[in-house]
Amino acid sequence: MVSLKLERSFFARRSGPFLLRRPDTEERLRILAEASRFDLAGSCHRGPDGRGRRRGPGNRWIYPVTLPNGRRITLFKTLVSNVCVSDCAYCPLRADQDPQRVSLSPKEIVAIFMDYLRRGWVNGIFISSGIVGDPDTTMEILIQVGRILRFKEGYRGYLHLKIIPGASQAAIEETVQLADAVSxxxxxxxxxxxxxxxxxxxxxxxxxxxxxxxxxxxxxxxxxxxxxxxxxxxxxxxxxxxxxxxxxxxxxxxxxxxxxxxxxxxxxxxxxxxxxxxxxxxxxxxxxxxxxxxxxxxxxxxxxxxxxxxxxxxxxxxxxxxxxxxxxxxxxNPGFFPVNINRASREELLRVPGLGPTLVSRIIRRRRETRLKSLKGLCHQTWLLKKAAPYVTF
CATH class of the missing domain: 3.30.750.200 (Transcription Regulator spoIIAA)
Structure with missing residues (x-):
């Protein structure tokens, strides 16, 4: 496969007369999963390290995310390859840099993901890649992951595939037929x-x-x-x-x-x-x-x-x-306030600091039953109620 050829040629240029041990699958996965951390598939729940990811069973990185529709799932997330011919100035994997370049084949990625899925560690997958050779060569690798998952493994769950900048319309068309999400x-x-x-x-x-x-x-x-x-x-x-x-x-x-x-x-x-x-x-x-x-x-x-x-x-x-x-x-906009909790529309309530959609829905349901004299009991996060207090009246 093209990515592995580029990877081997890269190691050959670095090693000179010395032979470098090619990392095993586990080590390549560690490198590629680490490199994928800045490519967001959803709003990552921030953990104690602030990175929006955590170590799962087997010491592997997994990503709890909130999807655009509000659904929360845990993703297996990795690059296919960190080989890249592009020059993105913000990226540590750009072509003029010298990180350890590794790749995983589509079959390897699918095998790892299906193992995680069967163990219940993840329930979705997000796959991206550096630009290997050219955009459509890279897209073919990503598409192959989707084909194996959908047609060989019968996987019908969440699949997010990255669209590589410069990809052809034909490659994009095939990708959207396989994926639940693209970016x-x-x-x-x-x-x-x-x-x-x-x-x-x-x-x-x-x-x-x-x-x-x-x-x-x-x-x-x-x-x-x-x-x-x-x-x-x-x-x-x-x-x-x-x-x-x-x-x-x-x-x-x-x-x-x-x-x-x-x-x-x-x-x-x-x-x-x-x-x-x-x-x-x-x-x-x-x-x-x-x-x-x-x-x-x-x-x-x-x-x-x-x-x-x-x-x-x-x-x-x-x-x-x-x-x-x-x-x-x-x-x-001080003239907009105070907002009357018992009479304001949903749109007006949503303008109040501290009041979000969930709390506003509770307010509207509760005031149908009784005249509200405070927001006590409607929200356990008292700091939100304190934030709202200067802007509301009852």
Whole structure:
């Protein structure tokens, strides 16, 4: 297979007269699963290490995630190969770097996953890869994983396959027939920012056009009663983009392409080229907080009825890091408050800091039975009620 040929040639160049032991399957899986951690398939539940993953039985990495439809599952998640010919400036696997390059064959991946599945360790799979040779060569490897799972193993569960930037329409069409979910990472907002990240990839041809084509295929599938989830991801901070730029693209992705979810992954300083804006703009803590604030805005837009234009930004086009976006909006719109808990509409209640969709639904159900004099007993998280208190009246 092409990936293994590239892998062998890579080891040959490194080893000179010495022979390097080819890692066994377990070691290759460890390397590739570790390398896949920044490619998000869903909102990872943050563990004590903050990484949204945990060690499962057998000391293996597994990923508990929330899918776009709210369903929570545990994913087997890995790269097929960390061999990559691309030049993504934020990525430690880019072509000019020298990590240990390894690959797994489609049969190996399927065998590992089916073993995990039978043991009850996972109930879904997310497969991505570095770009091996060219986009369609890589897509054929990913598609082969899907074929074996669907047609040989009879697997009918959750399958997320990555679309490689620059993939042909034919490859995309076959992928969407196999997968429950597909994604291609938009990476950053706009051509100007993208040029800071890659010279080899064409932003509109390799990223934007496939995003649009997948959206088109989803509409066709929908007409036939089939469902396909489409997501994408921003690498936050690497290119020096502003939150204002990201949010403008976020709105377009939801309104024009009807994406199911947009994810954000904070750039990890030290992982990319030293000349990247992300290396000097902020600390790692600031970048992680910024990622969190963008997720909060995403929920405000998708679940709370806010528009991007309503989100308060500072004079440089960034979200405030010291408070959540809904609280910032409330402070900027004092005339909207206080909101009467017993008379306000659902939409008005969702504007109150501390009140989310679940709590608002409880309020509406309870006030049908009795006039509310407090929110006590409706929520066990008292800090949320304290946050809401200055903005409501009974």
């Amino acid at each position: 291609i990472n938009i990476e950053t907002a706009g051509l100007r920012n993208f040029k800071r990240l890659s010279q080899r990839k064409d932003y509109f041809r390799d990223i934007i056009a496939p995003l649009k084509y997948i959206a088109h295929l989803r509409e066709r599938l929908k007409d036939r009663g089939q469902r396909l989830s489409q997501t994408t991801q921003f690498v936050v901070g690497a290119a020096g983009e502003t939150d204002q730029e990201i949010l403008a693209y976020l709105e377009g992705l939801y309104r024009r392409l009807s994406l199911n979810r947009v994810y954000f992954s904070a750039y990890q300083p030290g992982a990319g080229r030293p000349d990247l804006p992300g290396e000097s703009l902020a600390t790692k803590t600031d970048l992680l907080t910024r990622e969190h604030r963008l997720y909060q805005v995403d929920f405000l837009v998708r679940k709370y009825g806010f528009s991007v234009a309503e989100i308060p930004l500072n004079e440089k086009g960034f979200l405030p890091l010291d408070r959540d976006p809904k609280e910032a909006w409330a402070q900027a």
